[in-house]
Each structure stands twice: as structure tokens, then as C-alpha cells.
Amino acid sequence: MPPAAPPPLAPTKPKPAHWNIDRAIRKNILALAPYRCARDDYDQGILLDANENALGHALPAQNGSAIDTSFDHLDLHRYPSPTHYDLKQRLRELRGLPSEHNLFLGVGSDEVIDLLFRIACVPAKDRALVCPPTYGMYSVCAQVNDVDIVKVNLDVEGGAFRPKVDEINRTLSAAAKSDNPIKLIYLCSPGNPTGTLIPLDDVRAILANPDYEGLVVVDEAYIDFADKSKSAVELLVNEGWSNLVIMQTLSKGFGLAAIRLGIAISSPELIQVLNNVKAPYNISTPTATLALRALSPEGLTTFRSNIATLISNRTYLAEQLAALPAILALPGAGDANFLLAQVGGEDGKPDNERAKRVYTHMAEQDQVVVRFRGNEVGCEACLRITVGTRQECERVVERLTELLK
Ligand SMILES: Cc1ncc(COP(=O)(O)O)c(C=O)c1O
Missing domain, CATH: 3.40.640.10 (Type I PLP-dependent aspartate aminotransferase-like (Major domain))
Structure with a gap:
């Protein structure tokens, strides 16, 4: 059970001193x-204090017949x-x-x-x-x-x-x-x-x-x-x-x-x-x-391994994008699970219209959806690409290679 109230604040000097x-x-x-x-004061016994439904939920089982008991541990009616x-x-x-x-x-x-x-x-x-x-x-x-x-x-x-x-x-x-x-x-x-x-x-x-x-x-x-x-x-x-x-x-x-x-x-x-x-x-x-x-410990193990995989995919995606002549830059530090890729035109300058065309084409013709961010400050002609599975990264690189030839 949680303690009733937060512990008293440390009687140290407030920081910053002027802040209140x-x-x-x-x-x-x-x-x-x-x-x-309802449960702030009492939470044990016959609970008739919160106008819940004492009969429980009415979710049918997968086959559509009886009540599904697989959620019983969740106390869904409470x-x-x-x-x-x-x-x-x-x-x-x-x-x-x-x-x-x-x-x-x-x-x-x-x-x-x-x-x-x-x-x-x-x-x-x-x-x-x-x-x-x-x-x-x-x-x-x-x-x-x-x-x-x-x-x-x-x-x-x-x-x-x-x-x-x-x-x-x-x-x-x-x-x-x-x-x-x-x-x-x-x-x-x-x-x-x-x-x-x-x-x-x-x-x-x-x-x-x-x-x-x-x-x-x-x-x-x-x-x-x-x-x-x-x-x-x-x-x-x-x-x-x-x-x-x-x-x-x-x-x-x-x-x-x-x-x-x-x-x-x-x-x-x-x-x-x-x-x-x-x-x-x-x-x-x-x-x-x-x-x-x-x-849980098992959950955290998988979480850490997934993060490592996504970071490795990020490195892969960054390398592949950087190798495309029409990608002028990858602005930003790449500290998240996405990259910004700046699309250039024939003249080697950022080309917002081309970036938008590529974005729309990929979404509508290739079912590869990234985000056009070319209207944001400092993001001219930029696509924001989420780091996906290795296969998804390969697919987005393949499409960009083709469309930016
Ligand atoms: C910077 C940032 N903050 C907050 C959120 C929202 O996160 P949540 O799913 O926890 O609401 C997002 C979602 O994309 C985000 O990019």
C-alpha cells in the first residue's frame, strides 16, 4: 500500500533561490x-461504495459464447x-x-x-x-x-x-x-x-x-x-x-x-x-x-535488446541515406528513433517540392509512409523517417534510391 502522504520536503535551500x-x-x-x-479510505471487504457493477464485465469469450475469464485478474469491474x-x-x-x-x-x-x-x-x-x-x-x-x-x-x-x-x-x-x-x-x-x-x-x-x-x-x-x-x-x-x-x-x-x-x-x-x-x-x-x-526484469531485458537493435538499424539507415547523392544532409544528431533526410534537386540545393513529391509518391504508390517536415524551421526539404525493422529500413532506402535517381 502507498504511504498516506508524500514525505516532507527536504529542508534544503530552494533552488533556484528566487523560485516559489x-x-x-x-x-x-x-x-x-x-x-x-472511493478507495482512498477503505479498499477491502464487500465493496459497495463506488457504484461499480457487482456482476462483473460482460465481455464474451473469443468464440462469442460465455463470459471471457481470461481478464479475471484485471478486476475490470472495479x-x-x-x-x-x-x-x-x-x-x-x-x-x-x-x-x-x-x-x-x-x-x-x-x-x-x-x-x-x-x-x-x-x-x-x-x-x-x-x-x-x-x-x-x-x-x-x-x-x-x-x-x-x-x-x-x-x-x-x-x-x-x-x-x-x-x-x-x-x-x-x-x-x-x-x-x-x-x-x-x-x-x-x-x-x-x-x-x-x-x-x-x-x-x-x-x-x-x-x-x-x-x-x-x-x-x-x-x-x-x-x-x-x-x-x-x-x-x-x-x-x-x-x-x-x-x-x-x-x-x-x-x-x-x-x-x-x-x-x-x-x-x-x-x-x-x-x-x-x-x-x-x-x-x-x-x-x-x-x-x-x-x-519486469524480463521485460527490461527485451526493452534493452530492442533499443540496441533500433540503434543499429539507425546507424544502417543513416549510412545508406548518406550514400544517396540526392540526400544532401542528415540534419540533427540522430539521438532518437528517426532521422531527418534533406532532399536535393538537380542543382544540388535543398528542393522542398521534390521532397514533398517523393513523400506523396511513397505514401500513395509504395505504401511507405514517412513524414514531410519541409515546412518546419531549419528543415527545408526534409523527410523525417522513423527507424523501423531492418527490412523496413531497406525498403525505404530502396524506394528513395529509385525515386531520387
Ligand atoms: C516529443 C514528443 N513528446 C511527446 C509525444 C507524445 O507521447 P505520448 O505517446 O506519451 O503521448 C511525442 C509523440 O510523438 C513526441 O514526439
């Missing part, structure tokens, strides 16, 4: 009396655990976190992105900062929450895709003096679509901005494909930045996009705020059961 959760989080959210779940403490324990071990109270579970990282807007940004007043080219959901969620976005493009020179830290900090400081302060920053590392890790020193420099009172979010959806020593978890665990939130997911490295399990990692204080705001039973029992299995 009371100023980072909306007042109505801080004042929230969270919904209490509401799921509101905390999923056992799952958090495994994630804590995997990510080397001090406590389960450093972890929040969301319906994919996409739910976490939305919740962060809801806890941090007063609609039609506060703003959020993103660094294009980046993941599109930050802006979608901003719009849903009536939050304006400020853009400071990555430095795209030579495919570097690095945050312009000085410009970001100048923007944050100026906004802090305005009526529309920035309360949320999304940094994507490794980036989508850039495939590039953000140096931890860049993140530190933003976390330390003395004028900035909001949250710095590092989206590490693709961290399992990168050098994990570059994860921002280090900044939380070893350096204690209270204004930092890291997002991870089981959708990519663990190959479990369908179960929708995303993770936020932060201080217990901030995690408690996310828990207060979430829907009471956001993570389903089937999701939690599958995630627990994926995080």
Missing part, C-alpha cells in the same frame, strides 16, 4: 480541494488504483529517482503537456515559450487552453538545433516585466523532429534565470534512444532544481504507444499539484498491468 511554487502555479489550482476517490504505487516503484528504480513521489502518471505525455498548461498558465494572460522546430502538441494544447505562444527558434545553423539560450533568457526576463508573463517553457530533448539532445548546461542556464518564475519542461520522449547520462533527470536528482519538470513516455523505447502511459518527473511538491488536478482514475488497470509487465 506559489508564483509558478495558478492560485485557483493551489487552492484546489482535490476529489477524493475502478483502477488512483495511485498505481507499484508501477511508480518500478519506474522510480528504472530512472534512479529518490521517491515514488517524484513521479506522475499521465494518459501519454500528451496528457501531461495539457495538465502543465492548466496548472501553470492563466488563460488569456500567461504565455508559454517553445523552440521550433519542435513537437506540435505544445502549440495545440496552448491554443486549447487559450495561452499565447512565444517562439524562440532553435539555432538551426548547420543542423545544430541548439536552443538560443541568451535569446530565451532575454525573452523570459522581458516577459516577466509585462502583464503577460511566460509561465511555461517546453524544451524537447532529444528533439522532435531534430533528433538532437539539448546540452544540460543550456537547460541549467534557463533554470537559473533569476527573472523567470515559471516551469521549465524537458520533454524526453526519445531519451531511451540517446545517451542516458545526458538526461535532465540528473538536474533534478543531483542538483535539486525545483522549477524543472521532465516528461518521459512508454510510447517510444518501450514500444507501448497503444497503452497511453506518460510520465512527469519533478519535485514531490509539484507532482502533488498534478495529482490534485488529474481525473481520479486516469490510468486504466489494463494499461498499468501491461506497463508493470514491461518493467
Whole structure:
């Protein structure tokens, strides 16, 4: 059973010294009396407290006749655990976190992105900062929450895709003096679509901005494909930045996009705020059961072997693409499970129209679907190609070779 309440916060000096959760989080959210779940107080005995269906589910067996008993262990007629403490324990071990109270579970990282807007940004007043080219959901969620976005493009020179830290900090400081302060920053590392890790020193420099009172979010959806020593978890665990939130997911490295399990990692204080705001039973029992299995010792062995295979396929795909004369460059560092390939024209310059034609032709004629990213900042004429099985990589290279002759 989970402990009743998070452990008291370490009585250390807050870091950064100027930062205060009371100023980072909306007042109505801080004042929230969270919904209490049916099982918060008692969860043993004859359970007639949550208006569940005592007869159980009505799923037929595969042959369509009797009730399927293969799901009995899932207790499908009961509401799921509101905390999923056992799952958090495994994630804590995997990510080397001090406590389960450093972890929040969301319906994919996409739910976490939305919740962060809801806890941090007063609609039609506060703003959020993103660094294009980046993941599109930050802006979608901003719009849903009536939050304006400020853009400071990555430095795209030579495919570097690095945050312009000085410009970001100048923007944050100026906004802090305005009526529309920035309360949320999304940094994507490794980036989508850039495939590039953000140096931890860049993140530190933003976390330390003395004028900035909001949250710095590092989206590490693709961290399992990168050098994990570059994860921002280090900044939380070893350096204690209270204004930092890291997002991870089981959708990519663990190959479990369908179960929708995303993770936020932060201080217990901030995690408690996310828990207060979430829907009471956001993570389903089937999701939690599958995630627990994926995080078992056997599951982790397969996970690590799959990551190694995909990284080897990434190297293969990069080599094959680089050898094609019409692929001008592979911008980005290739730290994720995809590559950016820049398509050139007859004149040897990036050719957006050609890239788009190749993309459409492959999708419609060859049933090979990649993503055209040529309209993103610094991604002119780029296709984003997910690293698939070796056979899938061979097929995409074969099609590109033919179409770019
Ligand atoms: C950078 C980034 N963050 C978050 C997500 C969403 O992840 P999830 O499946 O956990 O919602 C994606 C999905 O493609 C992504 O590219």
C-alpha cells in the first residue's frame, strides 16, 4: 500500500533561490480541494461504495459464447488504483529517482503537456515559450487552453538545433516585466523532429534565470534512444532544481504507444499539484498491468535488446541515406528513433517540392509512409523517417534510391 502522504520536503535551500511554487502555479489550482476517490479510505471487504457493477464485465469469450475469464485478474469491474504505487516503484528504480513521489502518471505525455498548461498558465494572460522546430502538441494544447505562444527558434545553423539560450533568457526576463508573463517553457530533448539532445548546461542556464518564475519542461520522449547520462533527470536528482519538470513516455523505447502511459518527473511538491488536478482514475488497470509487465526484469531485458537493435538499424539507415547523392544532409544528431533526410534537386540545393513529391509518391504508390517536415524551421526539404525493422529500413532506402535517381 502507498504511504498516506508524500514525505516532507527536504529542508534544503530552494533552488533556484528566487523560485516559489506559489508564483509558478495558478492560485485557483493551489487552492484546489482535490476529489477524493472511493478507495482512498477503505479498499477491502464487500465493496459497495463506488457504484461499480457487482456482476462483473460482460465481455464474451473469443468464440462469442460465455463470459471471457481470461481478464479475471484485471478486476475490470472495479475502478483502477488512483495511485498505481507499484508501477511508480518500478519506474522510480528504472530512472534512479529518490521517491515514488517524484513521479506522475499521465494518459501519454500528451496528457501531461495539457495538465502543465492548466496548472501553470492563466488563460488569456500567461504565455508559454517553445523552440521550433519542435513537437506540435505544445502549440495545440496552448491554443486549447487559450495561452499565447512565444517562439524562440532553435539555432538551426548547420543542423545544430541548439536552443538560443541568451535569446530565451532575454525573452523570459522581458516577459516577466509585462502583464503577460511566460509561465511555461517546453524544451524537447532529444528533439522532435531534430533528433538532437539539448546540452544540460543550456537547460541549467534557463533554470537559473533569476527573472523567470515559471516551469521549465524537458520533454524526453526519445531519451531511451540517446545517451542516458545526458538526461535532465540528473538536474533534478543531483542538483535539486525545483522549477524543472521532465516528461518521459512508454510510447517510444518501450514500444507501448497503444497503452497511453506518460510520465512527469519533478519535485514531490509539484507532482502533488498534478495529482490534485488529474481525473481520479486516469490510468486504466489494463494499461498499468501491461506497463508493470514491461518493467519486469524480463521485460527490461527485451526493452534493452530492442533499443540496441533500433540503434543499429539507425546507424544502417543513416549510412545508406548518406550514400544517396540526392540526400544532401542528415540534419540533427540522430539521438532518437528517426532521422531527418534533406532532399536535393538537380542543382544540388535543398528542393522542398521534390521532397514533398517523393513523400506523396511513397505514401500513395509504395505504401511507405514517412513524414514531410519541409515546412518546419531549419528543415527545408526534409523527410523525417522513423527507424523501423531492418527490412523496413531497406525498403525505404530502396524506394528513395529509385525515386531520387
Ligand atoms: C516529443 C514528443 N513528446 C511527446 C509525444 C507524445 O507521447 P505520448 O505517446 O506519451 O503521448 C511525442 C509523440 O510523438 C513526441 O514526439
